[in-house]
Every structure is written in structure tokens, then in C-alpha cells.
Amino acid sequence: MKTWKKVTLGTVALGSAALLAACGGSSSSSSTSKNPQLELTTDITTLDSALATDTYSGEIIGNTQEGLTRVNNEGVAENALAKDIKVSDDGKVYTITLHDGLKWSDGTPLTAKDFVYSWQRAVNPATGSQYAYLYSDAGHIKNASEINSGKIKDLNQLGVVANSDTELTVTLTQPVPYFKFLLAAPVYAPVQKAAVEKYGKQYGTTSDKMVYSGPFVFKKNAGWTGTNANFSLVKNPNYYDKKNVKSSEIDFQVVKNPNTAVQLYKQGKLDEAPIASPELYSANKGFNGGKDYVPLKEATTAYIEYNQSGKGTSNPTAAKALQNVNIREAINLATNRNELVKQFYPGSAPATGLVPAGMATTQTGEDFSKYAAQPYTYDVSKAKELWQKGLKEIGAKSVNLTYTTDADKPVAKATADYLQTSLAKALPGLTITEKIVPFQQRLKDSQTQNFDMVMTLWGGDYAEPSTFLNLFTQNSGQNDGKVNNPAYEAAFNKASTLPDVMDDAARNADYKDAEQALFEQSSINPVYFRTTPSLRNPNLKGFNFHGTGLNYNLKGTYVK
Template sequence: MNKSKIIAFSAVSLSAALLLTACGNSSSKSEQPTQKANYSFASNILTLDTSMAADVNSIDVLLNVDAGLVRWNPDAQVVNDLAKSIDVSKDGKTYNVTLRDGLKWSNGAKLTAADFVYGWQRTVDPKTGSQYAYALTPVANASEIMAGKKTVDSLGIKAESDTKLVITLATPTPYFNKLLTLPAYYPVNEAFVKKMGNKYGTSSDTSLYNGAFKFVKGKNNWTGSNETFSIVKNDQFYDAKNVKLSGATYQIVNNPNTAVNLFKSGKLDVANLATPELVSANKKNKDYKALTSPRIDVLEYNQSGKVPELSNLKIRQALNLATNRKNLLEIAAPSFSITNTVTPKKLDQAPNGQDFATYAAQPYTYDAKKAAELFKEGLKELGKTSITLELEGANDNSFAKAAVDYLKGNLEKDLPGLTINEKLVSSAQRQKDAQNNNFQILLTSWGADYNEPSDFLMNFVSGSSMNHGLVDNKDFDKAYNAATTAPDVLSADKRYAHYKDAERALYESANVNPLATESVSLLLNPKLKGISTYNSAMIFDLRHAEITK
């Protein structure tokens, strides 16, 4: 896998972590700068519950206020964090973990091995409703617990003492250390959760922290809906002496033009150039940076049976063939690139050295004539002469708004008899609709959690908590399961061949419509150094960041 370090935003993209080393404009001798960073999100965070977080903004904050057994370092390597040591058995199924001594929660309570046991059990418990529960599938009995066939206390994680954990996997998983970086694998304090009840994680005052930063109760806190909030350095954090920032302030700025103006007036340290116009206007700015991002945009189809039209294979195939991706990106996001897999470019390399998206590419093409023919056949099978479908996207995402508008015209023109109704909602509502299977066609954006194809492919496994469209593709399941279980999981050649077969199965059944791999263009304060950015190139790890003169 490509684990090259990125210096000064070179064109190379890491699928796990990037080191942003700013060139920095040194000023003359002056007083030390204030060690506080200023950021913005286009939409609010949705939760501070590590089991429930599934949106990029919530995960961004959680990576700064919480910590797990391991973490990504700036060189895209997984290193120990709360774990002092991790010993893996020869068969790859048993992990013996020793925690660091003296770990504490932000309220001063001891952080112990039991907190990991409770946190993992809570994530896989069907009563919790975690979208990321499926990420714990490699752990022994996790699948059975999620299916309601076993109780949470059978999960393959046991605390032998306050500092000793034993993790048992159902099958050896070579990338399990990468999975451990996810918030869904973080510890959770059971006593605090029970004290907060249903309010846990719904505000900063009803949450507890163990990371480099924390929220302060009642002071610039997050209430669940307010649009400015702050985190401060956590003096209970085991590595607090190496945390240089005193904290960070987050603002919700829906308008990307406003964010750029705030950056230029010194009120933000980072501004995302979220529209083609902003990219064009700021390309010559000395603070401009551009990254290819392991993040993908797709159209999800509801295949639960609630939308009979989308249960018809020919209708889905017609929609895919009628999608003019080239024109879509020229209008909505010229810096994005067309993708032919449900895994983004620059995510990972296949064993032959190819980018996985090239290795597993499928012939997603634009063919209006063939699309119209299939659509006509699909209508005949449905006993209809026309259909109306609803296309939903986020109204606080510049690409989504432009894409929904373009796709309506594109699909209606190329598929006579089709009417597309646009539905634009907040990112929070779009997230809820996805989780509740309350949509027809959904424009979705996924960022990488770790640099391995399973991170994206797991979204289509039958029964997966991330399978929003309720895809049920037996050929896909067979290929994915072969890739992620012994013996083939232990062979890179066989594992990636199965992943390619899984991509082919999704293409042939038109279960999803991949549109583009994103790129990220932004303005970055050159005085802000030492940031690590994860996954989507817009999640900022501030643990080792600092403001320089």
C-alpha cells in the first residue's frame, strides 16, 4: 500500500493520513502567537457518541476529543495510542493488549480495560442502532450479536484486569489494526452513559472525553444545535505535555463564500473552496492547497421493495447508463474525477501495484441510446408508461445541490417517461433518511476510514448497518465474504481478486451508481503547522498542531 508522506500538499494522496507541513512565513521577533485554531463546518455535528457517529463532522471532532487503542501517525502508519503494547497470536486471531498506566477520563475517573469491553459491546448491541456496528464484524460473535442470536457478553473482548485486554477474532483479519482506529472501537464509560441516559452524546455536557482535547461544561459548549463551540486542551490526557494548542473553535458556516471571507479576514485557519467558482478565484492565492481525496460520491438506490421501480434491474441499469458523469463534473465539480468503482481512487493499491480503482474498474459508461432501450423494457415489465422518482441530496453541500439539479435534467432528457423530483434537505436529515431507508435515490458522499477496499464495500453487504439501500446481492456477498474470511483473507492476491469480483457484482446488478472521486481545494493558514488530516482530507487531527510566528 502507498504510505508515502505528503509534504506541503504534494499531489500524492494518502488514504489514511497526510502530514500538512506548511511552508510558514516567519515574522520578526514578537510575542508568542495564541495557540488556538479556528475551523468551520458547512453543517453541524450530529453526535458526540462514538458508537453513533457516522458523519464526517462528528468524527472530526471525536478524533480530537477521544482516543482508542491505536491511531494513525503522520506517516500513515498505525501506532499505539492508549495501548502500551499489542501482541498478536501466530494464527492472527488473538490480540493481547496492555493499556498505558494511569489513563483517565476528562472527569478524573480511571480509564480501564472494562471501558473498551463496554464500548465495543454497546456498538454491536442492536438496541444501540450504530451504523458502524458492522465494522466490528471481525470480532468473535459480533455478527451473531448484531443478528440477535447471541448476547453482548459473548463478544470476543474480555478485560483480565484494569490494564489487560484479550481480543478474539472470528477470523484472522490482516487489516484489523486499521479498524481499531475507528471511533466505534473507542472506550466508553458505562457509569457515565447510564447517568446521562438517552441524553448521552447529544451535547458536550452529556459527553465524556479521553483525548487530547475536551469540551468544558457550560463554556462555549456544544448544545446539540448551536453554531459556535470550542474545545480546550485536556489536562487528563496521557500525552498532554506534547499537545501544543490550547484549543480550537468551530463555526458552522453554510455559505462557502462566507468561509473564504472569514479566512481572508483572519477569523478562520482553513477554508474549503467548495465551488468551482471559488477554486478558480483562489488558485493563485499563496495559501491555496489541493489534494486528491479518498472520498467518493454515489447514487444509492432503495432496493428494499418500497420503491418497486428501483427493484427492477433494467430501470437501475438505465439510470446508470443515462448518467453523463463527464458533463456532471464539468458543471458541478471540475476538479473531481470520474470513477468506475464504488471505492475511490487513491484509496489503496492492488497486489500488482495498480491503484485499486484501476485494478477493479467496471464499465460504467454513458450510453443514452442503450439506456432508453432498457428503460422502455423496464417500464413494460412494470406495466407502466412513465414513472416518477425522487432524488435526494444535502442542501448544505455545494456539489450535492448542483449535482441534483444537473441529474434531474440529464436523466429526464435521456429517459423519456421519467420524472425526477428534487428533494434537498440538511445533511443531518439526509443522514437520518439514509439510516432509516427513507429515500428513493440518495446522493451520498463517503470518505475513507482506513485504506482498504473493505471500508467501502462493506456498505453493500446484506444485513450491514451501513447498507442504506438494503442491497441484497448474493454474488456480491459471496465475493466479499471470501475476501474477508479465512483462508483467502490471508492471501493478498486472492483477497483483492475477490474484491474485484465484488465490484463486478455491484456493476452487473446496478445496485449503485458511482459518480466521482472527490478532490479537496482549500485555503490554509501557513502559520498553522503539524496538522494531520485523515480519510477525506478534511478531518483535522490537532494533537500535534501549533501556531507559529
């Protein structure tokens, strides 16, 4: 899952890239440490796998916790804590056998009952997991939706049962072709009941208020305190497959300024750094003879969400405006995606829909994003016409809309400035007020509908279009804008149920219909498909980027 969650706008900054290219760094990219030195561009928010919603937290959780499966470097969901997974002929029952002798990082036994507890906790509405939809809408586990919505109170009615310490049975309401990929998602990882009960609301807020099941744990006296920017992971001595964990220690630091990250890279203090602003890209792509340049092709789409709930916006006129399809379409038509990518996101591509390029293919081998592409065009003349029509329909002559984005990344502010100016110029009577907030605040504001327009990025959790196309269903915890699009809902539901769910051609046709419905109602405003140009130490091995799910599986990472 990319980046499996809502992520911050980009990983880059505008600034003194040319200066960095010319001074202050080693001429060699070799790290000065035998331990991999990695960076995060934003602070992590939690280590609780049920509550995490951002890429950065997911990156750490995905390497300190282990699920039943783990996606390998070939993109295959292979067995992890599961020794064997058998699927019934109708695709609805999974019988999963765990490895014998599994242990938590504190040495206590890890059993099938831990999975039952963890999954029940994730779908329990009292937990408040936004990723519970991976059990219900995406996973179709029996009674997951009913429990999460409060219709069923008994958590034991969830379709997962521990038959013994090493075997559990999972019952689905329908076949789910990508279910083994879901089993690798952090929200499906086990959590230790004793730790959750011991720490209560403090569980996951620091690294010492956790127990781990994955390849790494936090280093003693170098853990995460909830606020610190430097921490280290070390090999988990109780991990079932510790012999295949290649590094004894991996060091992290949060580096919010990309210029600083490039400087640290050139000093040998980081083994990878993004160079995705035009200035950084131009000045540093050829560093070390170009040997260090790596483009990270992410299965990530940046899109603007419109608050269509009718509440929580800055003023009643804004609320009414964003419920009007002509006004939303006018803003979409006035968005110059080509220019945005050219100015701010080198290597990325203008979005042609919600599902990004390079993530999934159809039954014929065609890239799904090409197959389902919609005509998101830049047409100021038509935009003005629809804008005036929309204003007349809502009885207004002008509209002030607040645009929310992240304070953590300078490029987000630059993008906001561009949209503020260009949209107001294209649509007379429109005023865009910028709301630049910290990343974590932006997530909170999105979840509580405290926005008019918000720039969001979503990274695929698995390599199938539904990881994007389920975002705006009525029951989705990610439907922050409260999209209500019956045609989209019908198309997605058709793709998710028999017979289409087991027919690749029919399912892809339904997904295309869902993309078309989002386009026709201007339910969202897709802006770009993200690729992040980076510098990477050639001696950093086993550090393979995944476009969906966990970006980096650090189990096989080491410095040669």
C-alpha cells in the same frame, strides 16, 4: 474514517466567488489568533461514538476521545491508549496492554473494563449503532454478529475480556489484516459507563453530558450545546500524552456557506476554507500568490443509492422500477459523470467504481481503483433501449422517482437540477422530483428507506478496499438501498475468509469481482471520487489531511 461516515454532498457552493476575490479581505492569510481557527461545513449531530455516522461528528469525537490506536500522519495505526499489542501466530487473538495510570477527563481511572463495556454497548442491538458492523462484518470479533442480530443475548459472550485493569484479550473468528486500523475508529473508543448511565438518552447530546479520553475536551463556557455554531476545544489535562498536544486551544465554527468561509479566511478568521465550486476555485486558487492553495485528496466516493427494498418509496411504481436491473442500468448509463465533475466538482474525478482512487494499492503497487475499474460509461442510446425494456417488464409507461439530497450545500441543489433535467431528457417517461432536506434529515431518510434515489458520500475508514466493499452486504448497517446481489456477496465473503483473507493477490481479485458484480447489477450508481481544493494558512502546522479514517488528527496542530 473519513471521513469515516456518511457525509454531506460536497463542501462547496455556487455563487459570488468573483466578488469575494476582489473585496472585503485581508491581503494576508495569516490568522489573527494564535489558536487554530477551523470550520465545519455542517452541524455535528452527536458526541456519542457509538451513534455518530457523519464526518463532522466524527471529526470532533476523534479528537476528544482516544482509542487503542491512532493513525499518525504517515498513515500508520500506532499505539495510543494501548502500550503494547501482541497478535497470535494465527492472527485471531490480540493481547492488548494499556498504559499504566490512564484517566478519564474527570480524573477517574480508565481501565480495560471500560473497553469491554464500550464494545459490548456498541454491538448491543438496543444501542442501534450503525457502526456495529466494524465489530462484526469488518472486525470479525467473536460473537459480534450474533449479538448484534439478537441471536445471542448475553453481551459477555463478545470476544473481548479484561484480564486486569491494564490488559484485555480480543478474539476474532478469522484473521483481519487491518484490525489495528479498526481500533482507531471512534466506535472502538471507550465510553465511561458511569456517564452513560447518568445521562441516559441525553448522553452525547451536549458537550457537558460527556466524559473524555482524548487529547482535547471542550472549553468551559464554550462547549457544544447541541445547536450552537461556535465552540472551542482545549487540552485535556488528564490525557496520557498531553506533552505532545501542541495547541492549548482550537476554535471551531460552523460555516455552511463556502463563500462566507472564504471571506472569513481572507479576514484571518479561519485557517482553512474550501474553494471547490468552479467559481470559487477559479477566483481564489491564486490567492496570496498561490501559496495558500491545497488540494485535499479524499478517499471519498459520491454515489446514488437506489431503494431496492420494495417499500418506503413515493409510489408503488417507483418501488417496482428500482427493483428492475434494466431500469437501474439505464439510469447509470444516462448519468454524465464527466460533465457533472466539470460543472460542479473541480479537482475531483469521474467514478470508475465504488473504491476511490488513491486509497489503496494492490500487491503489485497498482492503485486498486485502476485495477478494479468498471466501464461506468455515458451512453444515452443504450440507456433508452434498456429503459424501454425495463418499463415493459414492470408494466408501466412512465415513472416518477424522488431524488433526495442535502439542503445544506448549494452545489447539492445544482447537482439535483442537472440530474433532474438530463435524466428526464435521456429517458422519456422519467420524471425526477427533487427532495432537498437538511443533512441530518437526509441521513435519517436514508436509514429508514424513505427515498427512491439518494446521493450519498462515503469516506474510507481505513486504507483497504473492504471499507467500501462491505457497505452493501445483507447485514451491513449502511446498506440503505437494501441491495441484494448474491454474486457481490459471494465475492466479498470469499475475500473476507481463509485462505483469501491472508493472501493479498487472492483478496484483491475477490474485491475486483465484488466491484464487477455491483456494476453488472447496477446495484449503485458511482458518480465521482472527491478532491476538495482549499485555502490553508501556511502558518498552520501539523494539520495534515488523511484520506481515510479521521480527516484531521489535531494532536499536533498549531499556528506558528
